[in-house]
Amino acid sequence: MVELSEREEELPDLEIGKLLQIAVERPEIISLGPGEPDFPAAKEIVTHTKKIADKVNHYSPPGGRKELKEAISKKLLKENKVEAHPSQIVVTCGSQEALLLATACTLDVSEHIILPNPSFMGFLPTFELFNAGPRFVELKEETGYAINPDDVKKAINKKKTKVLLINSPANPTGNVLTKKILEELADIAIENDLYIFSDEAYEKIIYDDAKHISIGSLNGMSEYTATFHSFSKTAAMCGYRVGYVAAPPKLADAIKDTHIYTTVCAPTISQMLALKSLKMGDKYVNKMIKEYDRRRRMLVPRLNEMGLSTPMPKGAFYAFSNISSFEKNSKRFVLKMIKKAKVAAVPGIDFGSAGEGHVRFSYATDYKLIEKALDRLEPFIKKYK
Ligand SMILES: Cc1ncc(COP(=O)(O)O)c(C=O)c1O
Structure with a gap:
């Protein structure tokens, strides 16, 4: 069989794709993985799409x-x-x-x-x-x-x-x-x-x-x-x-x-x-920001209370948590989290070697689902072995 290029073969084998796939296939898992807004495009955009088609x-x-x-x-x-x-x-x-x-x-x-x-x-x-x-x-x-x-x-x-x-x-x-x-x-x-x-x-x-x-x-x-x-x-x-x-x-x-x-x-x-x-203008994005902010202010203190050191993010919609006092290997941590807590997120190693020992939790997810994910995470972290 003809070989693929070295360039392709050397591309990183990211965990995020596989993990998000698991989350899609197993609806009982709450995914705090997504890197995109959970909001639809603004109504005016959808209407305009039809108008110009x-x-x-x-x-x-x-x-x-x-x-x-x-x-x-x-x-x-x-x-x-x-x-x-x-x-x-x-x-x-x-x-x-x-x-x-x-x-x-x-x-x-x-x-x-x-x-x-x-x-x-x-x-x-x-x-x-x-x-x-x-x-x-x-x-x-x-x-x-x-x-x-x-x-x-x-x-x-x-x-x-x-x-x-x-x-x-x-x-x-x-x-x-x-x-x-x-x-x-x-x-x-x-x-x-x-x-x-x-x-x-x-x-x-x-x-x-x-x-x-x-x-x-x-x-x-x-x-x-x-x-x-x-x-x-x-x-x-x-x-x-x-x-x-x-x-x-x-x-x-x-x-x-x-x-x-x-x-x-x-x-x-x-x-x-x-x-x-x-x-x-900014009306729609401001609406989204208000909701991200509400989620951020609920999510980040709770992660810190669990012992996952997480600086308060000043922008975007991600909380980046240090998990290293529980587990050095972020992929292993996330796999266990999916299996035992039924919560998915992105292992820090996907963001580079210095991301190891960390997990990215996205709050581009419904407020109530984030709360539910945190309720599942608390006992998981307490018993983490
Ligand atoms: C920092 C950063 N830059 C660029 C992109 C890519 O965005 P686009 O959809 O415009 O290609 C992303 C997507 O997650 C991102 O997080």
């Missing part, structure tokens, strides 16, 4: 539809203080495709990209697919899992490092980076001539006094920053597959050109719905 059978330009890029450009300026001409915006099939394209356009084989560990499981394999050289900066619980600029400096190889990836609000930790840290990272990027890939998929899902700041808005950073946004989380439109990147002109043009060889363009129907979503 007969007008969407054509490709769009690879960068995206003109009116959508114009609306995004205005949104970036108003909400993110990021200046990007519509020609610097590329609309993609989710922000994941934008990251893939930006990687293809910046990193040659074995050139380095620095990324946080733990971080979203979609990052590392994307860089490995291009045979880039990922370098990790370990995040620490004591700092609420904020990236430490001094550690970034130490990870830089003057000859090889080209990109620093940051993600705020963060998956899986819920960390939101402060202006001070972002400014220090900006200085590092300028001093070392690095691109910053700033993944802001959860930009609006923030709590308490946290503030989302786009690093691309800081002085001088527009030349260095590719900002990735998505309609998946903030508009509950994961399945529509639409996101975008705003990048300096040279990089944006390269991404646009490369897009022709991946998917040509984001689905036209999804682009039109993304425009509709931008026009709708």
Whole structure:
């Protein structure tokens, strides 16, 4: 039989897919695994889908539809203080495709990209697919899992490092980076001539006094920053597959050109719905945030009471718990949790080596189900052997 590529064979064998499959097949299991809103898309989006269904059978330009890029450009300026001409915006099939394209356009084989560990499981394999050289900066619980600029400096190889990836609000930790840290990272990027890939998929899902700041808005950073946004989380439109990147002109043009060889363009129907979503403003996302916040304030104290050390997340919809006083192996912990407590979540190892000894609990699940899951977890943890 013909062999598959080494590239494919070396992709990580993530637990999340298998675990979510178990949760689907066994309805008695409560899953705190999902990485997507449990809310439907807003009613207006669904109605609009039907209205435009007969007008969407054509490709769009690879960068995206003109009116959508114009609306995004205005949104970036108003909400993110990021200046990007519509020609610097590329609309993609989710922000994941934008990251893939930006990687293809910046990193040659074995050139380095620095990324946080733990971080979203979609990052590392994307860089490995291009045979880039990922370098990790370990995040620490004591700092609420904020990236430490001094550690970034130490990870830089003057000859090889080209990109620093940051993600705020963060998956899986819920960390939101402060202006001070972002400014220090900006200085590092300028001093070392690095691109910053700033993944802001959860930009609006923030709590308490946290503030989302786009690093691309800081002085001088527009030349260095590719900002990735998505309609998946903030508009509950994961399945529509639409996101975008705003990048300096040279990089944006390269991404646009490369897009022709991946998917040509984001689905036209999804682009039109993304425009509709931008026009709708923040009412729907604010409604979701209010409910996530209510769940967060119930879930996180209860996890801590059980002895699972869990910093209060400032953003996104995940609680990242340290389970290491019970079990070092997160996969073993989750498998036992599924078997004995009938609760599923994602083992921290899926987010990188520094995620080991942790579990990600998503609160993009109904409040009452989270309560029920916690009622099951309490006796499970007490008796954990
Ligand atoms: C941090 C982060 N970035 C990007 C994505 C991918 O989002 P999209 O649906 O826009 O491809 C996810 C999805 O879970 C994520 O958590």
